[in-house]
Amino acid sequence: MEDQQSVVQIKDLYLNFYTYDGVVRALDGITLNVRKGEILGLVGETGSGKSVTSLAVLSIVIPPGRIEKGQIEISLKGKTYDLLSLNDATMARVRGRYISMIFQEPRAALNPVYTIGDQIAEVFFHHRKAELVESAIAQLKKDLEKASGLKRAIYRRELSIYHRMQNNPKSLILRISSKIPLVKRFQNRMKNAARKYIVDMLKSLNIPDPGRVIDMYPHELSGGMAQRAVIAMALCANPLMLIADEPTTNLDVTVQAQILLLIKDLQRRLHTSILYVTHDLGVIAETCDRVAVLYAGNVAEIANVMDLFKKPSHPYTQALLESIPRPGQKFVSIRGTVPSLVDPPKGCRFYDRCDYAMDRCVHEEPELIEIEKDHFVSCHLHYGGK
Amino acid sequence: MTSAKQTGNFRKRIQPTIKEARFMLSRLFKSPLSVAGLVLISYNIILAVFAPVIAPNTSGVRQYDQYMIPRDQSLGFWIQPSPPTSGHILGTTSMQVDLFYGCVWGTRFAFQLGLEVIVSTLTIGLILGMISGYYGGFIDEVIMRFTDIILAFPGLILAMVFVAVLGKAGWSTLQAAIFSIILIGWPGYTRLIRGEVLRVRGEDYVEAARAAGASDLRIMARHILPNSIYSVIIVASLDFGSIVLTAAALSFLGLGSPPGYADWGRLIFDGVPFSGSGLTYWWTFVYPGIFIVLFTLGWNLLGDALRDVLDPLSRRK
Numbered sequence: 207m208e209d210q211q212s213v214v215q216i217k218d219l220y221l222n223f224y225t226y227d228g229v230v231r232a233l234d235g236i237t238l239n240v241r242k243g244e245i246l247g248l249v250g251e252t253g254s255g256k257s258v259t260s261l262a263v264l265s266i267v268i269p270p271g272r273i274e275k276g277q278i279e280i281s282l283k284g285k286t287y288d289l290l291s292l293n294d295a296t297m298a299r300v301r302g303r304y305i306s307m308i309f310q311e312p313r314a315a316l317n318p319v320y321t322i323g324d325q326i327a328e329v330f331f332h333h334r335k336a337e338l339v340e341s342a343i344a345q346l347k348k349d350l351e352k353a354s355g356l357k358r359a360i361y362r363r364e365l366s367i368y369h370r371m372q373n374n375p376k377s378l379i380l381r382i383s384s385k386i387p388l389v390k391r392f393q394n395r396m397k398n399a400a401r402k403y404i405v406d407m408l409k410s411l412n413i414p415d416p417g418r419v420i421d422m423y424p425h426e427l428s429g430g431m432a433q434r435a436v437i438a439m440a441l442c443a444n445p446l447m448l449i450a451d452e453p454t455t456n457l458d459v460t461v462q463a464q465i466l467l468l469i470k471d472l473q474r475r476l477h478t479s480i481l482y483v484t485h486d487l488g489v490i491a492e493t494c495d496r497v498a499v500l501y502a503g504n505v506a507e508i509a510n511v512m513d514l515f516k517k518p519s520h521p522y523t524q525a526l527l528e529s530i531p532r533p534g535q536k537f538v539s540i541r542g543t544v545p546s547l548v549d550p551p552k553g554c555r556f557y558d559r560c561d562y563a564m565d566r567c568v569h570e571e572p573e574l575i576e577i578e579k580d581h582f583v584s585c586h587l588h589y590g591g592k
Numbered sequence: 593m594t595s596a597k598q599t600g601n602f603r604k605r606i607q608p609t610i611k612e613a614r615f616m617l618s619r620l621f622k623s624p625l626s627v628a629g630l631v632l633i634s635y636n637i638i639l640a641v642f643a644p645v646i647a648p649n650t651s652g653v654r655q656y657d658q659y660m661i662p663r664d665q666s667l668g669f670w671i672q673p674s675p676p677t678s679g680h681i682l683g684t685t686s687m688q689v690d691l692f693y694g695c696v697w698g699t700r701f702a703f704q705l706g707l708e709v710i711v712s713t714l715t716i717g718l719i720l721g722m723i724s725g726y727y728g729g730f731i732d733e734v735i736m737r738f739t740d741i742i743l744a745f746p747g748l749i750l751a752m753v754f755v756a757v758l759g760k761a762g763w764s765t766l767q768a769a770i771f772s773i774i775l776i777g778w779p780g781y782t783r784l785i786r787g788e789v790l791r792v793r794g795e796d797y798v799e800a801a802r803a804a805g806a807s808d809l810r811i812m813a814r815h816i817l818p819n820s821i822y823s824v825i826i827v828a829s830l831d832f833g834s835i836v837l838t839a840a841a842l843s844f845l846g847l848g849s850p851p852g853y854a855d856w857g858r859l860i861f862d863g864v865p866f867s868g869s870g871l872t873y874w875w876t877f878v879y880p881g882i883f884i885v886l887f888t889l890g891w892n893l894l895g896d897a898l899r900d901v902l903d904p905l906s907r908r909k
Contacts, residue, residue, distance in 0.1 A: 264803050269728070295807070302805030309803075314796035319818045328814070329804050421605060439804065449803075 212239040212281065213446050213479045214263060214305070219276030221255075221262060228548040232258050232271065234503040234555075237574060240447060245473055245480040247490040247511070249526075250500035253544060256483045259500070260449045263481070264305055265289055265297045280304060280446070303333045306440040307449040311456050312432035316424035322435045323420035326407075326442055327400045333443035335396075338403075339372050342395040367392055407438050411468060430461035434468070441472065447479040454489065466493050487530060491515060496580070499523050502544055502555040505574055508582040519583045521560045554586065562587055616901045626900065629893025636887055640700040647696040659701055659854040661694045663687060673866060673873050683875040685862045689852055691875065695883045697854035702836045702887055705770060709835045710828055712774045717781025717824075722812050724782065725789030736786070739779035747776045748841060755847045769848040773838055777831070784827060788820030795819075826899045833891030840884055856880040 408416035754772030843857030863876025
């Protein structure tokens, strides 16, 4: 599954949760790759490990979980780095800058005590300070030409501070004084620059009247608007990859369509890769380029979206597609339940619900094999040829 | 951007804040109890700030510590308190110590003590509670068991033990009293803040902040603290009164300030030997008592008022 054009590669990832009931093997050898500029859908039922996988990409593991084994590699400027071996401080720089995330419930993902603008500006200041300083300097130089007298002197002084910020961004004095109330007002020009960026950004996300929205608090926004604000926050560092964890599940259908169109449009415009986590196959068909189907912590099938819907090859995918309710037809569901991950079956995790189960399924875990170009399935049915 | 436009923007941006402040004030002044609390507190603040003007040292004796009440030497060293006169409008207590001076400067002392204790307990509580709630695990366990140990004892008794021990170690009783009140005070705040942090830590926006690359310190300072501080502020304002009460209790037991110190508890303690003769020497304990009541009542009412205006759940009804 080596792929030259992939941005993020998850290789053989094992993640366990240590609970009172025992060790939950939540991810059992996940292998995935996200290519440059594509939308990869991640489908699966509740508990199949979709969200855990997406958080693991950011090295966020909610306790009592622990990553046991595996690599998550990111390709940056021609080099690859293993995210799991980075230390916390470096990882914090990767989060939001190179990989960012949109959450399921937009209003819960915004801090209720700050305005939208403040929160987006925080990310801006964190990841794109250099640009802000630059535009502040440009603005200052423009002002300096027009100014005279005392104002000129003040602007000169300001300019020297900003030059200092530019040359020595880690200066201790500047860092400390940017934390002190009143004194930190010397950053106001950067704030104004950030504000301008943010207004433009909100406008490009089709938010009406961005100049007003920027000063609103999260509770004043509708669900769709809040989700757009969250998307703005995730995109303001121009990340390589965006993880969207069911971003439209809590929105009503019309807004859902708008947000989906927006995400697709952004992907086309900014060439950002997107990992789209959902359980809605309709959304997958609408937005994604490729799909990975997860079942009980395993990858069942990875395929291009058309291939997956035309010829699903894993019995689970087939059953999943059949169980989409259609009017006038009897509702079909997959028999049985998802196996307990505390003590998962030794062989294929799907075998007791599978119509094609064979003897070897009980004992032997199937591997992910490529049955056609870009079409991977982990099922014993497909061993030994296409 | 022209300056006129900027001020216009500023005015527009500050508009909601002004509106909110107006709403809070109107809310505050609607309830008579809140108004009473505000009046009491401002009366106490005036007493404390203008103590040197209201109760100047008229005895002619130089003081080394302004809180040491000057004795009226014309009355000698009489053990028996003398009743209120025009010279001593609240009378004097044992050894002819002026009660008016003591009560007024006692207000100042109460504020000083309350502030010292609140600031230190809040700081300790905030830091430990944050660490404990945010990181959890072993650190949490250790800190919480420490608070358990301290909370397992009745506060006043533990404070007395600390004063006694520290007194033996060479501390002045006053220092020891303040220190021991801090020592029994921090576990409550630590627990309260930890609980709030645990609640906020699970919120999506904290995870979102982490996913956006924020460091632990930034998450704690920018996202968790502002969302967990309100209840702590209310409790702290309610505690201000009770801290002064505890200090008065310690002084009343002879474990606080030295004799002749401008501390309400001490003044009542000085009046105790005369309570055996009924209400003959009533002014020795009634006047300091009134000052204590007005002070603590003020803080309790203010705490309730703060809750009314700050708590979003109870206020918009």
